[in-house]
Every structure is written in C-alpha cells, then in structure tokens.
Amino acid sequence: GIQVEQSPPDLILQEGANSTLRCNFSDSVNNLQWFHQNPWGQLINLFYIPSGTKQNGRLSATTVATERYSLLYISSSQTTDSGVYFCEADSWGKLQFGAGTQVVVTP
Amino acid sequence: DTAVSQTPKYLVTQMGNDKSIKCEQNLGHDTMYWYKQDSKKFLKIMFSYNNKELIINETVPNRFSPKSPDKAHLNLHINSLELGDSAVYFCASSLRAAIGNTIYFGEGSWLTVV
Structure with a gap:
C-alpha cells in the first residue's frame, strides 16, 4: 500500500515564526488532505488539496502530485496552532495517514 | 447543536465484552466515517458509508x-473486545464522499479495554 511520511516529527516554534511541514507519499494520489489535532484531541480538516495551492488565513498548502509531496505552511504562528498536523493520502481508495508532526508554539 | 456527536465519550470495559459506539450527524451529510487513533496517535480510517x-x-x-x-447515523459495534482495541474512535461526516x-x-470516544 501507499506509504506516507511526514517531517519533521516534532517542531517547536516561537510565536510569530513561520514554518513548513512536509508530507511525502510513495504512490500517485487522487486526494491529499491535511488535518490538525489540537492539544485537547479535537480533529479539524484543514485542506483538501490533491494538487495545486490553497490558502486559508495564515495557513496554506501546496501539493506537487507529480513529485509526490505536499507542504503545509504556517505563517505568523500562534499558540493556538499547537497540536499535531496529519496528512492523509488517498491512492484511489487506499487511504493512509502519516504519523503526524507535533507542533508546539511557545509564547 | 453539536454537528457530529458520538456516545459514549468514555468507555472502560473488560476483555471479551461487546460494546457499541453511536454516532449521529445533523448536517444533512451523505457520507460518514469511523477512524481509530491508537495510543501512539496513529490515525487510521476504518469504515466509510455513503447514504x-x-x-x-x-x-x-x-x-x-x-x-x-439511516444516513444520519453510523454506529460501531465491537465484539469480543481485546486489549489492543483500546484507542480513541472518531466519527466524522462530509457532504459527499x-x-x-x-x-x-x-x-x-475513548475506549479502554482492561
């Protein structure tokens, strides 16, 4: 099945900093999603992005499907951005999550 | 008013028991999902239903x-519970698959099997 790797596994940021999270996948995909899980366990779907670039406030995501990776950008990070960021790849019905990037934003 | 609600939120049960987790969405969505998150926070989709x-x-x-x-409900029944079933189970929905x-x-729903 498809393999999904996220990097870095952990990230500590000072409030206001920018960062990039990466998701590599081993096979072609028809869907790629990013999720955020806050420190209280709540899951939120951030982006559906099988290709191209999308922006939502301080977050944006880019997927280059031909090179099998997706990037999530966090700009001007805030403490509320803390949590775990997951990507999920869908290779025509075969779904696989990455192990996540744990992000801690310090005041 | 909760869009996707699942019950119970916490469940502690013994090995070998049978238990159910209920899920309801009031968003009018066609598609519902069950995900499992283990103790190492690995997420995995288990099932998806469309209509x-x-x-x-x-x-x-x-x-x-x-x-x-019906399309507003997706319940998860687990038979003969094992220690390895301990996890957080998330229900979800979307407009279409x-x-x-x-x-x-x-x-x-935090399930602990003892």
Whole structure:
C-alpha cells in the first residue's frame, strides 16, 4: 500500500515564526488532505488539496502530485496552532495517514 | 447543536465484552466515517458509508461491524473486545464522499479495554 511520511516529527516554534511541514507519499494520489489535532484531541480538516495551492488565513498548502509531496505552511504562528498536523493520502481508495508532526508554539 | 456527536465519550470495559459506539450527524451529510487513533496517535480510517452504503472497509478485524440505519447515523459495534482495541474512535461526516468536501469530526470516544 501507499506509504506516507511526514517531517519533521516534532517542531517547536516561537510565536510569530513561520514554518513548513512536509508530507511525502510513495504512490500517485487522487486526494491529499491535511488535518490538525489540537492539544485537547479535537480533529479539524484543514485542506483538501490533491494538487495545486490553497490558502486559508495564515495557513496554506501546496501539493506537487507529480513529485509526490505536499507542504503545509504556517505563517505568523500562534499558540493556538499547537497540536499535531496529519496528512492523509488517498491512492484511489487506499487511504493512509502519516504519523503526524507535533507542533508546539511557545509564547 | 453539536454537528457530529458520538456516545459514549468514555468507555472502560473488560476483555471479551461487546460494546457499541453511536454516532449521529445533523448536517444533512451523505457520507460518514469511523477512524481509530491508537495510543501512539496513529490515525487510521476504518469504515466509510455513503447514504447507508459501505464504500470503504479497511483491513480491520471482523469483530468490528458498522451499522448505518439511516444516513444520519453510523454506529460501531465491537465484539469480543481485546486489549489492543483500546484507542480513541472518531466519527466524522462530509457532504459527499471524497470530492473535496470538508470532513467534520466528532469529539472522539475513548475506549479502554482492561
């Protein structure tokens, strides 16, 4: 099945900093999603992005499907951005999550 | 007013028991999901139903059986519970399957098997 790797596994940021999270996948995909899980366990779907670039406030995501990776950008990070960021790849019905990037934003 | 609600939120039970987790969404969505998150925070999709029809059935033990009485409900029944079933189970829904629609999650059900 498809393999999904996220990097870095952990990230500590000072409030206001920018960062990039990466998701590599081993096979072609028809869907790629990013999720955020806050420190209280709540899951939120951030982006559906099988290709191209999308922006939502301080977050944006880019997927280059031909090179099998997706990037999530966090700009001007805030403490509320803390949590775990997951990507999920869908290779025509075969779904696989990455192990996540744990992000801690310090005041 | 909760969009996706699941019950119970916490469940502690003994090995060998049978238990159910219920999920309801009031968003009018066609598609519902069950995800499992283990103690290492690995997430995995288990099942997906579109309009009461099973469309994703990942490799999970057949002790897990989803039931969708209508498109607003997707319940998860687990037979003969094992220690390894301890996890957080998330229910979710989206307008339609796969076509880029935002997925809305419930708050999770923490299952502990002792």
